[in-house]
Amino acid sequence: MLEVSGLIKRFGGFTAVSNVSFQVGQGEILGLIGPNGSGKSTIFNMLSGTLAPTAGTIRFLGHEIGGLPPYRIINQGIGRTFQIPRPFKRLSIFENVALAGYYGQGQPSRTKAYDAAERALSLVGLPIDRNTMIGGLGAAGLKKLELAKALATQPRLLLADESLGGLDEHEMDQAADMLRRIRAELGITIIWVEHIMGVLMRVVDRVMVLDHGEKIAEGLPSEVSADPRVIEVYLGTDATAVQAAAAERQ
Amino acid sequence: MNKALPWIVGAAMIALPFVYSAPYPMHLMIVVLIWSFAYTSWSVMGRFGLVSLGHGGFMGVGAYGTALLWNHLGLTPWIGIPISMVMAVALALVVAYPCSRFRITGHYFALVTLALSAIVLQVATASRDLTGGSLGYTPERVQGGGNILAFQFESKISWYFVALGFWALGLLIRWWVDRSMIAYALEAIAEDEDAAGAAGVNVTAEKLKITALSAAMTAAAGGVYCQYQMFISPDTVSGISVSLQMVFAAVVGGIYVLPGPTVGAIITILLAEGLRIFFGTGALGYDNLVYGTLLVVFIIFLPQGLVGAAWNKLTGARQTA
Structure with a gap:
């Protein structure tokens, strides 16, 4: 459904996203994780049109969408949520x-x-x-x-940006269920960026890990949470808990 | 009661000249209606945080365009006004498109548009051979005083109805805009352009649409004003003071409510007339002083304007979740 290849974004001399390629299949939930500043939000901003890629292609349902303005990408079927909710208060x-x-x-x-x-x-x-x-x-x-x-x-593809920040445990479980229901009932494919690993690992089909703008791992939650590189840069001492969560995955 | 009120006011305004038509009050009514139309036109975009200080420019294009096309090409204002409106729209887009692309919003947008009214004022003043410069300009009168084709009318009552028509049309357009989905989009853009984009709004297109509409309406007001007064000068129809006067009147009346700019026009015009009558020519320019002071007071203490504040008192604000 979504094919990203060789995606690069530079801000001046700083490379925020460096040669990232991945695919998302119809009906899949892909988890996107990584430390702060690893390029997750930058990738989201390119997928949703807020930023134009420096190089690389983003193909959605067979059409190139990289660099299109947000409203055209939305009309093609990619919806997004923001990390910090941005409601219109008036x-x-x-x-x-x-x-x-x-x-x-x-x-x-x-x-x-x-x-x-x-x-x-x-x-x-x-x-x-x-x-x-x-x-x-x-x-x-x-x-x-x-x-x-x-x-x-x-949308046919939903980009959910860290939807659980600031919620208590009960609310997190509800929100995770919500994403499952959205896929089950509406058939919407989801890419989910999330800091709270436990919940994410229980829900997603596949995980992709970013560090310093590069993809360092991709695979099933159980594989990724056991990957020594991922443990080193990201999971650290939480590794055991996250692995347990990945094992619990329904 | 709420539903019936506009019809009652409308009927009363149509009936008025048949009951009472002394020339001076009639003249004041006509001027108030024409300016109300201009202020309403400004508020069509101003109420969405697109504070333009360039509308004096659009008014000037409307007025001078109409008069020049009539005097030089013999084009009736019925065609001249629409052409002037198109010119104003073109001018508006030339300014608004880069502003939108380069994210010039808020105060900076106001400053850019301020330059626009200054430019129109300078062009009108400097093109002395064409426009008469600062001495002003007069459309040629037709024989016999009144002629519908020439958009010239002899009786104040006819003018009253022309002005009433344009004013009502202006309110109708704004009423329609306020109830359309465009209003939601513009509210959203005013708060957060990125989030509006993420909701699928083509931010630039929506901004340009409302700017074009507002500029066209303001130019029409300029054309009508020119035809009524049969005399225009750079200072009275273009320039920064006219732009400021629009902002002031709309803010005082209330930019978020339909009758706000009209109430603002009544207040500003009565204020200017009052000062003129009581202080004579010695008070020239005092109205600007009073406007400036009141504008500051209103923005600080009554940002909803008079009508807006009264409306909120009467209806109560919308409930929260």
Whole structure:
């Protein structure tokens, strides 16, 4: 579904992403992990059009999308959430999602956008009335809103950026279940960037590990969490716990 | 009551000249309506955080374009105004496109547009042979005083209805914009351009659309103003003071509510007229002083404007989750 090859992003003399290639198959959940500054968000920004790649190709459903503006990439079926939720505070919860439903689907009828918004809001469990403002939403609520916005664009591939930061354990499990449901019920392929390894390892099909902009490992959660290089640069003393989580994977 | 109010006000305004049509109040009403149309046009984009100080420029293009096309090419304002609107849109896009591409927003956007009104003022003043420079310019009158084809009317009552029509059209356009999906997109852009892009909004296209609409409406107001006054000068229809006056009136009335700019026009024009009557020519320019002071006070204490604040009091703000 998504084929990335030789992806490079330089900012001046600094290479944030260096020659990264990977593929994501239809219906897969790929986990993308790595220390801070390893290039995860930069890859996401290139996949979603916020940044243009310096070199390399990004093919989605057979079309090259590298360097296209965000709105065109969304209209081709790639939705994203932001690491830090970026709601529109002057719009109501419903309007936030309806906006994404309208523009993210290439401006269909208003009814279609509203339908998409209602479906996305019910799926994530937020109120679907037209006027509730976002002021009272906590961290978990804002993450849900972020997800609903991305879902309302009717993506075929969802880029979920560190969706669990700031949540308690119960909320994390709920969110992980949500991603599973999104794939199971809507058939959406997911790339998930996440810091909290335990939860990620239980959900994803495959993991890719980045360090200093380079891919250092890729494979099943159990393989990757046992990889000495990954343990060295990233997992460190948590390795045992993460390996246990990977073993628990359903 | 809320639904009926616009119709009652509309009916009252249509009935007014049949009941009462003394020339001076009529004149004030016409001027208020034309400027209300201009201020509403400004607010169409201004309410989304696109604070333009260049609208005096669009007004000037509308006014001078209409008059020059009439005097030199004999083009009726019915065609001249649309042509001037197209010219204003072209000018708006020349400024707005690079602003959007290079992410010039907020204060910097206001500064760039400020240059636009200064440029139009300079061009109108400097092209003395064509525009009469700072002495002003007059469209040629048709024989007999009034002629629909020439967009010249003799009676104040006819003018009142022309101004009323443009004003109502301006409100209708803004009402429509405020209720369309474009309004959501522009609210989103005003808050966070990247997040709006991630929601699928083509940020540049949406900004250019609203800027073009606002510029076109403002140019139309300039054309109508020119036809009514039959005299324009660089200072009265273009330039920074006109731009500032638009911002001031819209902010005082309230940019987030439909009747805000109209109430702003009533206040500013009555203020200017009041100062003129009470202090005579000795008070020339005092209105600008008062505007400036009030603008600061309003932005600090009543950013919703008079109508906006009253509206919030009456209806209560929207509830939060």
